[in-house]
Amino acid sequence: MPKKSMSSEDPASQSATTADAQLILQLYDFRREAEMRKARHFISAEFWPESAEDTLRLARQYPSTQNTWLRQVTSYWEMAVSFVLRGARHEGLFFDGSGEMYCVFAKFRPFLPEIRQKLPYFLVTVENVVMKTQEGRDRMERLEKTSCPAQAETGRAACGRGRNLGGIQRDSTEQLEEIPKFE
Numbered sequence: 050m051p052k053k054s055m056s057s058e059d060p061a062s063q064s065a066t067t068a069d070a071q072l073i074l075q076l077y078d079f080r081r082e083a084e085m086r087k088a089r090h091f092i093s094a095e096f097w098p099e100s101a102e103d104t105l106r107l108a109r110q111y112p113s114t115q116n117t118w119l120r121q122v123t124s125y126w127e128m129a130v131s132f133v134l135r136g137a138r139h140e141g142l143f144f145d146g147s148g149e150m151y152c153v154f155a156k157f158r159p160f161l162p163e164i165r166q167k168l169p170y171f172l173v174t175v176e177n178v179v180m181k182t183q184e185g186r187d188r189m190e191r192l193e194k195t196s197c198p199a200q201a202e203t204g205r206a207a208c209g210r211g212r213n214l215g216g217i218q219r220d221s222t223e224q225l226e227e228i229p230k231f232e
Contacts, residue, residue, distance in 0.1 A: 063139075065139040065141065065142050066139070069138065069139035069142055070142065072132070072137075072138055073138075073139075073142050073143075073146060076129055077146070079125070080125075084121070085121060085122075085125070087118065088117070088118035088119075088121040088122050089122055089149070091115060091118045091119075091122075092118060092119065092122040092123075092153060092156070093149070093152060093153070096115070096119070096156075097156070098156070098157070098160065100160060100163075101160035101162075101163030101164045101166075102163075104119075104157060104160060104164050105163075105164060105167055105168070107119050108167070108168060122153060123153070123171070123172060123175075126150045126153055126154075126172070126175050127172065127173075127174045127175060129143070129147070129150070130143070130150070130174050130175050130177070130178040131174050133178055134174065134177060134178060143178075144184065144185070150175060150179070151179065151188055151189060151192050152192065153172075153175070154172060154175050154176065154179050154189070155189060155192050155193055157171070157172055158176075158189075158193075161176070
């Protein structure tokens with residue numbers, strides 16, 4: 050795995066502190082909370098948008114379980130990366146343990162210009178952190194090549210997984226289907 054070059058001006062080149070490690074563990078612990086696990090599962094394994102409209106449809110389906118999960122996962126990553134951007138979190142530790150964030154960003158990245166016409170701040174902070182370093186850009190490129198080959202060929206974010214929208218119906222006027230609860 051390529052290493053990020055560490056210059057003296059690079060905050061990630063500084064040693065992580067015990068407080069940095071504690072914050073990482075607290076954020077990890079929050080990811081283990083039962084409802085957050087359901088939200089993460091939905092976004093990572095069930096919701097495969099093929100267009101900006103698929104995401105916008107979910108954003109409009111408020112209140113719904115799936116809408117809550119979308120907001121929960123995206124706002125979690127926005128909050129976590131804001132700590133890096135504002136210097137409150139050690140950048141190196143963050144990059145070491147944030148693979149899931151890259152997958153979430155890759156899922157929505159092809160549709161961001163259209164999504165942001167309606168939701169202007171959707172994953173903006175995540176994008177700033179992911180794309181600010183060569184390491185982040187390289188990681189995205191590797192992820193998109195290895196995990197989403199169908200996306201590269203078709204421009205779809207479904208990553209070759211078919212038309213699964215996690216129980217979201219195509220007609221936005223219909224009620225959502227409930228998806229099974231994870232116990």
